[in-house]
Amino acid sequence: MSSSAIDAEAPDLVCQLDNVQGMVDALSAVRWKRQQDAVIELSEHGIVLIVEESGCLQGKVYLKRELFMQYEYTAQGRPRFGVSLGLFVDCLNTFSVPGHSSLIEIRYPGPDMELLLKSVDSPDASIYAEIRTKIPDTISWDYNFEPAGSTPLSFTVKSAALKEAIDDLEWPGSSIQIKLQPDPPSVTFKGEGHGDLQIDLMYYVNTDLLIAFNCDHEVSYRYKYKFLRATTSNIPSSAIKENRGSKLTIGRGGMLKVQHLVSVARSSAPHPHIDSAGYQQPSRIAFVEFFVKPEEDEDTVND
CATH class of the missing domain: 3.70.10.10 (Proliferating Cell Nuclear Antigen)
Known part of the structure; x- marks a missing residue:
């Protein structure tokens, strides 16, 4: 044609x-x-x-x-x-x-x-x-993400540090516990397998890694390792080199939202989106978002 x-x-x-x-x-x-x-x-x-x-x-x-x-x-x-x-x-x-x-x-x-x-x-x-395209087999599931309370339960960590932490916690077939607590303000990643492995990010102590932190009560949920790893396994090298941060938010029922920012800016010749001073418009960012459902676990501390 x-x-x-x-x-x-x-x-x-x-x-x-x-x-x-x-x-x-x-x-x-x-x-x-x-x-x-x-x-x-x-x-x-x-x-x-x-x-x-x-x-x-x-x-x-x-x-x-x-x-x-x-x-x-x-x-x-x-x-x-x-x-x-x-x-x-x-x-x-x-x-x-x-x-x-x-x-x-x-x-x-x-x-x-x-x-x-x-x-x-x-x-x-x-x-x-x-x-070739096809008619979608199913309708995307509704994650129905809602805040867990009046104060958002969230933290922002350097993307490179987040990927490294999850890679280090590898327990195939197992789960990873994420715990936020306000006093002392910290985030804990804990993996359980043949032994325990725990990574603590202390706010005010590791401000170069843990950039932002919001939490008014302790909360803890477990997530399948393979699903958690999928949220960071292919973070673009550009996000790592640009030292970007990734934001994680725990919503009602333990739904985990992971957000990354990926630059889609043209890096060579000037174009209409970059002015004479080299200023790059913030709109040249793609937003990548993951939603992970928690594992059912009666021992977790819920909101």
């Missing part, structure tokens, strides 16, 4: 992105296994990609429309479609050239409901990809 015929189909979305590697980093952050299906939801505000496992773990990537150089949205409602996350990331990687910020166009749907990708700034050659 000719390009003019495709244009005549009036796609729901046509957008252009100038940092493919940033998008790859953000999507890879929620890729915790090789074979993984994702649901993509489009709206006038941007693109949301959702992945889930066992009704106990959910990962989301929010790509706000401000991240894109161009964002033309004409759909009614919010179209949703399924796609292989691995295939999507692999296709995007073919457009990513080290040291060069490629400009790509993303279009949906194609003539057979495909997700279409093509390079638009290469004078020598054009790269084009079609990704």
Whole structure:
């Protein structure tokens, strides 16, 4: 089918992105296994990609429309479609050239409901990809995240330190206890297996690692190690190098929310999002969010 015929189909979305590697980093952050299906939801505000496992773990990537150089949205409602996350990331990687910020166009749907990708700034050659989509098998589960009380139970820790702590607590098939207590203000990660391993982050003592802390009563919940590790296993190297922080919040019933910030800023030539002084607009950030359900444990201290 000719390009003019495709244009005549009036796609729901046509957008252009100038940092493919940033998008790859953000999507890879929620890729915790090789074979993984994702649901993509489009709206006038941007693109949301959702992945889930066992009704106990959910990962989301929010790509706000401000991240894109161009964002033309004409759909009614919010179209949703399924796609292989691995295939999507692999296709995007073919457009990513080290040291060069490629400009790509993303279009949906194609003539057979495909997700279409093509390079638009290469004078020598054009790269084009079609990704088959499918109707999502299920509707994403409602995590119903609510505050655990009047004071949020949350802490912000350097992403590198969080990943290192969870990696060090590896007890395959076991669980990790996360405990917050106001006096002394601290966060404890404890793993149980053939022995006990505990990591304490003391607020006011480790301010270089534990950046922020909010807690007015002791709370403790256990989470399956494999689900907890999925929230940090693919934190992008850019977030580590930029010394970013990750925020963890415990909601009502022990629901754990883990939030990372991933830069999608173009790092080479200047573009409209960076002014003459080199100031980078804060909108050039992708938000990555995980929700982890706690294990049922009568011995935990609940709110």
